[in-house]
Structures are given as structure tokens and as C-alpha cells.
Amino acid sequence: MSSDKIDTGRTNRLPLMDDIAVRAGVSLATVDRVLNQRKGVRERTVSLVLRSALEVGYLSQEEYDLLVRPRPPNVVFLLPNGTNPYLRLLGEKVRKRADMRSRDSANIRCFFVDSFAPSALAAALRHHARWADAIACMALDHPAVREATAEIVARNKKVVAIVSDFAPAVRSAYVGLDNQQAGRTAAYLLGRFCRHQKGDVAVIAGSRIYRAHTDREMGFQSLVEEMYPELSIIGVREGHDDRDENYRHTLALIDHHPELVGIYNVGGSSDGIARALKERGRSEDLVFIGHGLSADTRRLLLDGTMDAVINSDPDLVLSAALAACGELSGDGSPPLAPLLKMEILLRENLPL
Template sequence: MHPRPSTLPSMADVAQLAGVSLATVDRVLNRRKGVRARTVDRVLKAAVELGYLDREECRKLSGPRLPNIAFLLPKGTNPYLRLLGEKVRATAATGSRDDSPVRCFFIESFDAGALASALHHHARWADGIAFMAIDHPLVREAVEEVGAGGTRLVTIVSDLPHSAREAYIGLDNQAAGRTAAYLLARFCHVREGSVAVVAGSRSYRAHSEREMGFHSLLDEAHPGLRVVGMREGHDDRNENYLHTLSLLDQNPDLVGIYNVGGSSDGIGRALRERQKAGKVVFIGHGMTRDTRRLLIDGIMDAVINSDPDQIIALTLARFRRPPHSRTHGDGHSVPLSMEIIFRENIPAQIR
């Protein structure tokens, strides 16, 4: 037996007794991946012998390790994605030692190279990564490489099908686009006129699928409503504001706008300034403080929402399941319920 030191033991003492590096001790005590089982046993045995851990703490650390989970979200002014990130971080802050460690990182929006690099970087420590996918060869290659290395991948909000990702958790975005077209056409009360689509970027499959669904319903049921083109506002309120002003100037017969992305407040600002509130039907996505205000003020007519708490809960539940386990018929997809919110059914509180 080694004599107990007169002072409190440190991680360095544990490393010395176990014959491993300080970094290895840190990985064992913080339950990070990449440490062999026999090394874990040696470190925990040394920690107990030195009194750095008691036997109950050792028992917890020697049990099955919960997965380390990373969420990668685009940074920017999109209020819905900021809300989702805040909720992920709140989940991480309130987690106990018995919960999966969760961390959230914001990366450059609409940048495939930045997302690919982030996937490789965080795969070094994370067992599972949830991310809003960009449909780009760099991202597909990173997903294949990271997945082959054993990191589990789940796409959220926007999918990357036919890749190494394990599942997609989000709306059926074509159905969301068709729903938006149905609502807009019913609210317009006219058979003919121009309608516009504003998106963040087609690089997000969610946005292109919503646009596709929107077009398909109008083509089928409302051919007199002419789509005048799609503008990419990169989920930036100022870009959306300028696009809306341009659309109003160029299309005097504009009767509706569908924002497939975020930052609807920029569109609302333009409609308010041009006194088009209530005259141009406005449908968008994501129940946040800005869309709530737009609904109350009568500038926005409907918001198509997916509950961010549900996204987080379903993602964490997926990672807690054994790798690659699937229920029959899940199709690698976990569709979210689609909420349609109007001024008269706004939730009592948006946090």
C-alpha cells in the first residue's frame, strides 16, 4: 500500500500512481470517450486508494458511461435558432452527473466548410452530434468520415438524407410548405395576384423543401397566384427588410409573403412602414418573441412552429438508445408535430 499524503490528493497524484497522463485522468473523471476499460479501472483504483474519490463515487464512474452530446447550430440573428440554443444550454446547465453531458456551439451560418470542420473537431470528444445540416459535398464527406469513426450523428431542423447520419428530427418540411400555401391562399380571398417566398438559403434542405411544397400546392390548387421568385435573406432581419421593400415596389399586386426561414421581424418592419399590414398575407416559421409580436399586431397571419423542447428531448432520447437501434418503420426519421399558431391561440408565455 502507498502511504497517504499529508495533504489532499490531486489529479496529478492519481496520474502518478496509476501510471497514466494527467489528461487521461481528466478524461476518466469527466467520462469522456477514448479511454480503454482497463485504463479506467486503473485510474479509479488509484483515485480510491489515495482518497481522491470515495467508493460510491468510484461505483458511479465505473458504470456504463452516458454519451457526451454536442449540438451544433448556426449563429446569426435567427430568433428561433437562438431560442433553441438557449434551451440546449439550459438543459446542459441543469443536468446532473447521471445525465448525458450536453454542450451547445454556434458556428458560422451558411458556411459548409465551417460546419464540416466543426463536425471533425467535436467528434474528438462527443459520442453524439446533433446538427442543422447544410446540403453540401464538404458536409456530406465530413458526415461520412465522422460517422465511420464511431460518432453518432443526428440532423435536426434541416436534414441531410442518404448520408451516415443516424436519424433526422424535425418537421416534414414539404408538408410545412404545402400548409403555408394552403393558409396563404385561403387568407388572400383572391384568385389572382403575386406571392413571394423569402428564405435563409437553399443550402439548407429544410428551406428548399418548404419552397418546393409551397410551389406544388399553389400549382395544383391556386394557379392564379403567381410566385414572383425566391429571395435569400440569410435569416438576417436587415436583408429580409430590404427584400420585402423591393418586392412591394416591383409587384403592386403582391398579396402574400411566405418566409420559409427566420428573422420575420425584418419583413414585418417593411410591411408596417408601407402600411401593408393586413393587406399582404404573411406566413412564417418559428414561435419566438418577434413572431409573437407580429401576430398580436396583425402583421403576421400564421406561424408554423416546431417545439424546440421537443427537438431537444427527442434528440437526447435518440442518443440514449443503443447505437443504430431502430423501431420498425421509423425510416430514420422522427417527424415533429406541426403547430399552427394564429393571433387567437398564441401560447400564454414564450420563454
């Protein structure tokens, strides 16, 4: 803060930070931390220092009003690394929002981590919690991750689950789809597209350790059994949202299951599945449902390889996550984040 202030008339000199310290009964270092909005000072002390700065004339009313506002939160997004185009797109949008930051908006950072390694993810949560007031992440629902989350929340910081829920007993909020509903919707679409054709259907997941993928699989299976008994689910392959793994799984499915009529990809990297379908000449007759609108799934919808994409708008994911990270309700608890709207996208209703 500048000390170039108008003389109050009480002295022949401009008020200094020392005057604030004396009036507030705190150290000069504390005054410096408060005026520069650094962390580590109790709210009561912050209020006392700012009021003293106003009274001695060090701050104008306008400057006081700016500083008395709550400091914008430091927010870290932790996303799984790999070849999942939807998550890369979400990461790009997070970083773009960080670059557009204004004085009153959150300080945002985004990192890609190995989320298939629970110990590495738990270490990343603890590391970034040193700087962050809140962490938004798509994480594994694993004991090591739950333990790290509980430690962070106990320090009055927030951990917000995005896309896939985890640690529901301790995390601060969840932002994403109702994933069982998404799985049932995928099953309904696939069954309708198959027109009651008898045959096998396959499910490809990133990893069942993601709650979103497990919930989607459960929803899919329950509706197939309920409505389409002529379809047989031949098991779940885990491709870890990697296009090359998904490609190899799909080749094996086609080669070993000649009655295959449909594939549901509950995770990402649908381009790997599509490559195998095209190589085996099955891109036109096999029903393919997936998740996440990105450049690759848009192209696959347009050329007819994919029949439908279940999507949650990444801009809405980002905005809802930031709201959950930064807002408090009247009693000081995090707000209940609503489930996001599910979009069912076909070739004919793709957004521009």
C-alpha cells in the same frame, strides 16, 4: 476515487489502485482512466478494472454500480449564427439545459457557426468531434459537410440533423418537421386567407442550400399550383435568415409587384419582412405566413402583421435531439427519431 476504504480483512492496509492494477493485469494509468471515467479505454478493459476494484474492496457495491453505468455522452450543438430569433431561442434553451446538468445527463456545449460557409462548418464539425461523442446541428447539405459527417460517423460518433436534414446517407438521425408537408400547409393557409383573390405571392428563404428551405419551397409551390391557380409565385429571394436582407427584399417585392397579395417566409427573421410591410402600409391587407414562434413572431401575430406561424416546439427539438445523440437500440444502432409535431399558431391560440 478516494482510497478511504474499509479493511477487507485480507490485509492490514486499505486497498490501493496498485492492487487493482495487479489483479486486473493492467497499468496503473489504465486504472486511473477507468476510475475517473476518461475516454480511450476499451469496454472490456473497463469492465475488468471495475470488477477488480470491487473484489479488492477499493469500491463499494454502490460506487461500483455508479461507475459501471455507461458514461453520459458529450454532446455539441452547432447552430447557424445570425439574427434568426428562433435559432437564438433554441441556443438559449440548449445552454440552459447544459447549466442544469446532473451526474447522469449528457455533457452539453453549444456553439454558433457560420453555416452559410460549408468549409467553415465542415472544419467546425471535425474540431468539435475531438471532444464530442455526438454532434447535433442544423447544417448545409453540401459535399464538404457530408464528407466531414461521414468521417465522424465512421469513428463511431453520431451526427444528428436538427430542423433541416442533411447528408441522409451518413448522418445518424434527423429531428424536425416534414418540411415538404410544412410548405404545403403554408400554401393551404395562404390560399385560404387570400379567399381566391387573384395576385402574386412571394417566397423568401434563408438559403436553398438548406434542405429544409428547399423542401418547404417545393411543397408550397406544388400545392399553390394544385389548388390556387389564380395565385402566381413570383420567385424566391434568399435572405440568409438576416432581418436586414429580408427587409430589403420585401421592400423591392412590394415596390415592383403591385399585385402582391402574400408572402411565405420559409426561414427565420420575419421581423425584417414585417418592418417593410409596415413602412409600405401593407401589414393589414397582405397575407404573411412564417416559421418559428419566438418573441418577434408572437408580437407580429398579436398585432396582425403575421397571419400564421408554423412551429416546432424548441423544447421538443432539444429533447428529441438529445435522445438521438445519447440512446442506442438493442443492436447498437441509433434509434429512428420520429418527425416532430407541427404546430399551426394563430393569434387566438398562442401558448402562454
